[in-house]
Amino acid sequence: MGDLTMYRYDSYDQAIVDARVEEFRDQTQRRLAGQLTEDQFKPLRLMNGLYLQLHAYMLRVAIPYGTLSAAQMRVLGGIARKYDKGYGHFTTRQNLQYNWIKLSDAPDILAELAKVEMHAIQTSGNCIRNISSDQYAGVDAAEVADPRPWAELLRQWSTFHPEFTYLPRKFKIAVIAADEDRSAMRLHDIGLKLVSRDGVIGAEVYAGGGMGRTPMVAPLIRDFVTEDEIVAYLEACLRVYNRYGRRDNKYKARIKILVHEIGVEEYRRQVEEEFAHMRQQGLNPPVEELARIRAFFAPPAYETGLSDKIDRADPAFALWVDRNVAAHKAAGYAIVNISLKPQGGIPGDASAEQMELVADLADRYSLGEIRVTHAQNLVLPHVRKADLPAVWQALEEAGLAEANLDLITDIIACPGLDYCALANARAIPVAQKIAARFADPQRQRDLGELKLKISGCINACGHHHAGHIGILGVDRKGVENYQLLLGGSGAQDASLGQITGPGFSEDGVVEAIEKVTDIYLEQRQDGERFLDTYRRIGMKPFKEAIYG
CATH class of the missing domain: 3.30.413.10 (Sulfite Reductase Hemoprotein, domain 1)
Structure with a gap:
């Protein structure tokens, strides 16, 4: 996948994902042979992101913190063509859903995903779900740090965490690092906002947000926790929830209900008590681990001396630039937003051909990198301003140049x-x-x-x-x-x-x-x-x- 600013699997990651694929292949074969009932199979398939919908199985693929390589996007397009009806649906959790999956094909799809360091773990069930983040992470000049190393650390901490595999209900975490929130951070079970205090990077912690039948905006639980203690603090937050969250009523099982019912002060008090206990046990990962992960997200070698000038002679191109192109932290570069909301289309849907085109554009113009947004759109995060006309032309020809970002039709x-x-x-x-x-x-x-x-x-x-x-x-x-x-x-x-x-x-x-x-x-x-x-x-x- 080249020299990308994204996490790469080590041998442990790959072994875990490969083992899960083979385990699920065996479970699926037993279900197809009638050796498992649907009731027995349901919790097993949900652990692998496979839902039974109205007309077919739906497979939800994890895209951790919304970062994709061109190679991964190309495989997603190929899967859509081979195993679905030629398209996929990008979600508000920065994931991808295939809506027309045959049960017999599901293990093969997971095996294809595993070859490009992807999986469907943490996309269903009462566990910590796929960690989400800002689609401009690492390229926004206004952020205090790239939030994705934190998100990746939390992904590794939360994957198959024995204490949090069967929570009272699903649990969603978002990590951002700029004042502008593009991830609905305060509508998550836990939201982290990276901040700098006296030159030290840490996070504000919000807990108890969520939507559903009882929507709530998360209150601030702690105004600063340092990066070397973030895992222990989140573990404390989860422990209090896991201990007292309701398991008798799924509509009242989310952390927002617990925080609301016992009150913010009492929840905070219990978390701090648990956090002190965690510190004594020394359960934080070593600081070297975050440093190891952070190295994968080092800024790419941007070209220097590039012009910031954009030729706006074509009025349609100029409108698209004004609406869909955002400022980049590196001189001569821009962030390109690709709207998946064309006139007459289905919001968030992309065809196999469109996914493959975006992969090709990423390879040619965006250092091989793509992002998925909370608003069900796509982003090319590293485009030279001189390449914007060529990118726009290719998107226009593919029906992907709708200049409607954040407008009423960007639904x-x-x-x-x-x-x-x-x-x-x-x-x-x-x-x-x-x-x-x-x-x-x-x-x-x-x-x-x-x-x-x-x-x-x-x-x-x-x-x-x-x-x-x-x-x-x-x-x-x-x-x-x-x-x-x-x-x-x-x-x-x-x-x-x-x-x-x-x-x-x-x-x-x-x-x-x-x-x-x-x-x-x-x-x-x-x-x-x-x-x-x-x-x-x-x-x-x-x-x-x-x-x-």
Whole structure:
């Protein structure tokens, strides 16, 4: 995989993943032979990211902290072509899902993934899930350090951790290192924000966030823990949760419920008590281990003396640069965001051909590296500004140059009732109808930053609580009904959306969003985003416009 700024497996990593593949192959063969019942097989397949959905098995592949090599992306595309229906779905956890998997093929897919240092471990079950991070990690000039070595350390600590393999419920951790939060860090079970104190790198620790049927924004639990003690501190956080988290009611089993019920102060007190005990036991990994991991993420050898000039003669190219290209810490380089939200497409989906094209572009123009974003898009993190026109041209030809990053058509959506056995309503067709209604690029730009998120059920895989505009699909006496929420944010100004009132039909919710945006355009003041206007004027004007 070349000289990438990403972690490479050592012999232990490879042996673990290879052994897991063979173990699962045996389990699958026994299931196909009728030697295991579905009830016996279910916990075994879930440990390997294999879900039974409405129409087929779904396999969720882990992409730790959203970092991929071109070689890995090429294999993901090949798997989509060979074992699925020619595409995959990138998720809000920076993972990839295949929705049309045959059980008999699952071990072969895992074996192909293992050849390029990938797996499906920690993508399901009541364990610590795939660690997520900022898609601009390592290339954002505003970060205090690259958060990915921390994320990788936590991945290694948490993989098959004997004490945390059967937690009360699934557990999600995000690590960021800049003031701008692109990972919804405070809506995780634990969120870490790297900070610098007197020249020492450490982290603020937030605990008890989450979405689902009881959404909560995580409170600050500790304002600073040094990097040499982060594992022990997180272990203390997990131990308190594992000890007292509810196992009698899966709806009340998450850490957010525990923190809410015993209170932030009491949870903090118990964690500090446990942390003191952990220190006495000396259970922190040696500082050399973080240093070993950090070496994999050393900045690449960027070219020097590059021009910062971008030829903006082509107006379509200039619009794309303004919307989808972000500042890079190295002179002469840029960060390219690839929208997976083309007009008429399915949010987060990419075809085998598109995955392979992105892999080729990464090899040619981005030092072989790709990132997956929390918003279900892709990133080429190391593109020379001189190469931007060539990258744009290739993306344009592949239908991947939609200049809509963070606009109303850059919609986050779960698979919904088209695929998911838990869903109450469809999400994909609603996303497509909204995108069609707001298709005019000028109209999108006039509305500005507007994050719209759709979930097909209360589990909130589409993060509707954190949308500036959120939509929740529910089942109302056998009919799909859509609740509208306003005022959520998953960013550094984290907040939870509020329901406007009675729900709508599929077409009705599109009309309601139209009315909401009209009120915003009437009421906004200079430079206000939709979210700013909503926070200033409140729900009432929007409600009056929607319900009359």
